[in-house]
Amino acid sequence: MSADRLTLNYFEQFQLVCEKNFIPSTTMTIQILGTLFGNLVAGQLGELFGRKRPFFFAVLVSLIGNMMGFFAPSWVVYAIGCFLNGFSAGAFMTMKYALLSEFSLADWRSWIIGFPSWPIEQAIFALCAWGIKDWRYIQLMNAVVCLVCLMAWW
Numbered sequence: 001m002s003a004d005r006l007t008l009n010y011f012e013q014f015q016l017v018c019e020k021n022f023i024p025s026t027t028m029t030i031q032i033l034g035t036l037f038g039n040l041v042a043g044q045l046g047e048l049f050g051r052k053r054p055f056f057f058a059v060l061v062s063l064i065g066n067m068m069g070f071f072a073p074s075w076v077v078y079a080i081g082c083f084l085n086g087f088s089a090g091a092f093m094t095m096k097y098a099l100l101s102e103f104s105l106a107d108w109r110s111w112i113i114g115f116p117s118w119p120i121e122q123a124i125f126a127l128c129a130w131g132i133k134d135w136r137y138i139q140l141m142n143a144v145v146c147l148v149c150l151m152a153w154w
Contacts, residue, residue, distance in 0.1 A: 038090025062088035063146035
């Protein structure tokens with residue numbers, strides 16, 4: 001199945017044609033707003049509760065958001081899942097760099113934090129998404145990865 005056909009399935013499934021063609025860009029805006037709120041809230045939560053709890057809370061929120069996206073019966077539920085995914089991404093990035101700076105040696109701190117981990121992670125995600133191709137199963141793949149990451153709590 002081609003990528004164009006999969007995109008068409010997304011638009012057909014939620015009837016995102018004609019007068020509803022604003023919805024995909026609105027959904028992306030909702031996800032970016034979630035990232036903003038995640039960045040703002042995670043720093044405060046990290047100061048109040050330590051870094052570990054907000055870090056794993058972000059992973060749990062990502063699990064919930066991806067499962068909502070996988071089972072979304074409408075674009076509204078999908079948009080809520082996108083907000084949760086954005087929130088968790090913002091919180092995760094904030095906590096990740098705080099933890100990296102706190103647990104790395106002072107001599108290596110600039111190298112560890114400056115290492116381009118985010119682009120490498122995105123390239124690996126793009127490679128996996130290219131192999132999977134169906135947007136629902138990409139959501140499921142992200143949820144499974146979150147479930148595995150939650151096991152690191154112990």
